[in-house]
Amino acid sequence: LAKTTQPISMDSYEGQEVNITCSHNNIATNDYITWYQQFPSQGPRFIIQGYKTKVTNEVASLFIPADRKSSTLSLPRVSLSDTAVYYCLVGGRMDSSYKLIFGSGTRLLVRP
Amino acid sequence: DAGVIQSPRHEVTEMGQEVTLRCKPISGHNSLFWYRQTMMRGLELLIYFNNNVPIDDSGMPEDRFSAKMPNASFSTLKIQPSEPRDSAVYFCASSLRALGGATFNEQFFGPGTRLTVL
Numbered sequence: 001l002a003k004t005t006q007p008i009s010m011d012s013y014e015g016q017e018v019n020i021t022c023s024h025n026n027i028a029t030n031d032y033i034t035w036y037q038q039f040p041s042q043g044p045r046f047i048i049q050g051y052k053t054k055v056t057n058e059v060a061s062l063f064i065p066a067d068r069k070s071s072t073l074s075l076p077r078v079s080l081s082d083t084a085v086y087y088c089l090v091g092g093r094m095d096s097s098y099k100l101i102f103g104s105g106t107r108l109l110v111r112p
Numbered sequence: 113d114a115g116v117i118q119s120p121r122h123e124v125t126e127m128g129q130e131v132t133l134r135c136k137p138i139s140g141h142n143s144l145f146w147y148r149q150t151m152m153r154g155l156e157l158l159i160y161f162n163n164n165v166p167i168d169d170s171g172m173p174e175d176r177f178s179a180k181m182p183n184a185s186f187s188t189l190k191i192q193p194s195e196p197r198d199s200a201v202y203f204c205a206s207s208l209r210a211l212g213g214a215t216f217n218e219q220f221f222g223p224g225t226r227l228t229v230l
Contacts (some may be wrong), residue, residue, distance in 0.1 A: 041205045043116075043221025044155070086154075100145075100219065102155035 004088045020106050025069050033064060033071045036087045038105070039077030044087060048073070050086040074095040075108075083110045114223035118204050122230045126155050130192040134223045137194055137206030145219060146179055147203040155203075161187065162209055194229045201226050 005023040012018045032051050035085070036044040048055055050062040050071070061074040075082060085105040117136040126129055136137040137144050147162040158164055159169040164181045172179070176195070205219040 041224075043205065043224055044219075045221065046218040051220070100157065102147075102157075104154055 004090055006086075006088050006102045006103065009027050011109050011110070011111065012078055013111050015077050016069075016112045018078050018082070019106060020073045020075075020086055020088075021070060022054070022068065022073070024088070024090045025065075027068050031068075033062065034058065034089045034091075034100070035060070035062065036089065036102070037072045038085045044102070060095055066109050078085045078108075078110045080106065080110050080112060084108060096109075116204055116206055116220055117227050118202075118222040120225060121223060122226045122228075124229050125229065127195055128193045129229075130190065131198075131227060131229075132202075133189040133191075133202050133227070135187045135189070135204030137187070137204070138220055139185065141206035141220070142184070143206050143207045143209045143219075144175060144181060144187050145205040145207075146204065147221075148185070148200045149203060150200045153208075158189070159163055159229045191227075194227075196229045197228055199229050 003026060006020060009046050009069055010020060032049055033051040035047040036080060036091060038044040039046050048060050052064050052068060055062045058088050063072040063074065070074045085107050087102050087105040091100055116138055117135045123131060125188045130146045130203050144159060146158040147155050148158055149155045156171055158171045159179045160167055161181045164184055176193060177191055179187065189202060201224045203221050203224045205221040
């Protein structure tokens with residue numbers, strides 16, 4: 001399974017766009033990139049998933065360059081409620097397995 | 113949909129006691145995962161089931177831990193005997209496994225059980 005590297009923490013202010021980059025140099029051909037969000041005292045929550053290029057949903061955008069060795073989660077106009085830990089995961093089907101390996105995540109603090 | 117249901121939400125026990133954590137996955141989901149989260153080790157996958165069958169238990173720390181899924185709507189994680197280092201938040205998650213393809217599906221996490229072993 002590909003290992004991921006992301007910043008330990010980031011600070012931002014309300015209304016700003018936040019970009020969190022994740023490195024995954026050993027990503028395999030059939031691996032997908034997924035981001036989860038976790039608030040204190042809650043389980044992680046799926047944000048977005050992609051394989052290549054750009055994916056956008058109502059919450060975020062995910063940018064994946066052609067070599068797929070990194071990805072960037074973009075949160076437009078963050079609010080205080082976006083303060084959370086964001087996990088970048090890389091994985092996919094391995095035989096009959098579907099494993100997700102969570103790294104240490106990026107702790108985002110949004111200030112007023 | 114009520115989402116993934118876990119019980120109890122909090123458990124305080126003494127070292128040596130047996131602890132049983134319970135999980136009800138989202139109806140229709142065919143994959144179930146047990147995770148443990150601590151400050152030191154982060155979020156770790158302990159075991160997961162597909163169609164009630166354990167697929168990968170390589171994350172189970174030792175023989176004191178066991179997990180069962182007797183049917184599609186219920187799973188248990190048991191620790192016997194419990195030790196202080198087992199103190200953590202235990203999450204259960206479920207997903208609908210895709211048929212074929214090289215994707216893994218969104219996992220829906222429960223609220224977790226905060227276990228404290230004194």
